[in-house]
Amino acid sequence: MTTASAQTDALPAVTVIGLGEMGFALASAFLDGGHPTTVWNRTPEKADALVAKGAERAATVHEAVAASSLVVVSVKGNATAHELLKSSGEELSSRAVVNLTDGASAEVRAVADWAEGQGVPYLHGQIMTIAPGIGGAETVVFYGGSHAVYDRYQRTLQLIGGRGALVAADAGVPTLYGMAVHGTMWGALNGFLHAAALLSSEGIEVKRFLDDANPSVSALLASLPMIADEVDRGEYATEYGALQHHLPSVQDLVRESVARNIDAEFPGYTLGLVEGALEEGHANDSYSRLIEHFRQQ
Numbered sequence: 056m057t058t059a060s061a062q063t064d065a066l067p068a069v070t071v072i073g074l075g076e077m078g079f080a081l082a083s084a085f086l087d088g089g090h091p092t093t094v095w096n097r098t099p100e101k102a103d104a105l106v107a108k109g110a111e112r113a114a115t116v117h118e119a120v121a122a123s124s125l126v127v128v129s130v131k132g133n134a135t136a137h138e139l140l141k142s143s144g145e146e147l148s149s150r151a152v153v154n155l156t157d158g159a160s161a162e163v164r165a166v167a168d169w170a171e172g173q174g175v176p177y178l179h180g181q182i183m184t185i186a187p188g189i190g191g192a193e194t195v196v197f198y199g200g201s202h203a204v205y206d207r208y209q210r211t212l213q214l215i216g217g218r219g220a221l222v223a224a225d226a227g228v229p230t231l232y233g234m235a236v237h238g239t240m241w242g243a244l245n246g247f248l249h250a251a252a253l254l255s256s257e258g259i260e261v262k263r264f265l266d267d268a269n270p271s272v273s274a275l276l277a278s279l280p281m282i283a284d285e286v287d288r289g290e291y292a293t294e295y296g297a298l299q300h301h302l303p304s305v306q307d308l309v310r311e312s313v314a315r316n317i318d319a320e321f322p323g324y325t326l327g328l329v330e331g332a333l334e335e336g337h338a339n340d341s342y343s344r345l346i347e348h349f350r351q352q
């Protein structure tokens with residue numbers, strides 16, 4: 056007979072190294088999910104609330120690693136993550152490591168390469184939410200690295216975010232995915248906030264605009280797969296609208312911004328990109344042609 060207790064016992068033990076805002080949320084999710092959970096933090100008191108909920112407090116990183124088959128790391132910077140893992144002792148090679156510490160791809164790969172050299176089964180994960188979002192059904196986490204680790208611990212990793220996915224065998228890729236999402240987001244948000252400044256300078260409620268203009272705004276997101284396809288193929292077809300037709304609209308936006316004393320740097324930057332591509336003879340290419348500008352930087 057399978058009892059609830061037997062099911063709980065079958066859950067793998069998890070160690071969380073680092074109990075900052077994110078590590079604390081991760082450890083809470085594993086605990087709430089019924090995993091035996093061991094925690095270590097440089098400042099030990101940060102574990103108090105977790106220990107009160109049933110977590111084990113490890114006195115050293117070595118002890119923390121020894122306690123569980125799955126070791127999750129969430130600290131400030133991959134240099135720190137690397138130092139902590141290096142200090143953990145030989146047992147690490149018989150553990151699976153999931154490093155959820157953000158960083159640039161070279162920093163992330165340095166830890167992954169070291170782990171590979173030590174024979175440590177290893178995954179890097181890029182969490183696409185803030186700490187309160189941990190455990191959400193729609194929370195996205197991009198993983199890169201060992202397929203075997205991902206398969207073995209997939210159910211446990213679901214406790215971090217319901218939309219986890221292994222995106223590459225290369226541990227450096229998830230961080231690039233994260234940056235690509237954030238870069239797209241900031242570009243869109245800056246454009247939207249500039250537009251909001253324009254609208255509100257006329258006394259128009261921005262929410263009202265969004266309700267009215269929703270089909271146009273949604274069409275923008277819907278166009279991304281076509282742009283992605285053109286970029287991947289290196290063929291800048293004109294289906295999405297030729298660059299020359301963007302020019303008057305961008306010029307209008309810049310003039311309107313200047314006339315209203317609204318910062319025109321953001322549309323001015325776009326104007327420079329469009330003018331540059333037209334000067335290079337790409338008037339009939341689609342907007343995706345501008346990828347060549349970014350590649351030349």
Ligand SMILES: NC(=O)c1ccc[n+]([C@@H]2O[C@H](COP(=O)([O-])OP(=O)(O)OC[C@H]3O[C@@H](n4cnc5c(N)ncnc54)[C@H](OP(=O)(O)O)[C@@H]3O)[C@@H](O)[C@H]2O)c1
Binds near residue numbers: 073096129
């Ligand atoms: N917070 C979020 O919502 C969020 C969202 C997405 C991603 N992340 C990522 O999650 C990771 C952790 O972020 P966080 O927000 O939890 O950071 P945080 O609240 O600032 O905590 C930093 C953690 O790193 C530890 N640490 C720093 N230097 C250390 C060292 N030299 N030796 C040992 N431990 C050290 C700290 O230990 P002490 O407690 O002893 O200082 C603490 O546990 C980062 O990569 C961050 O980008 C966080």
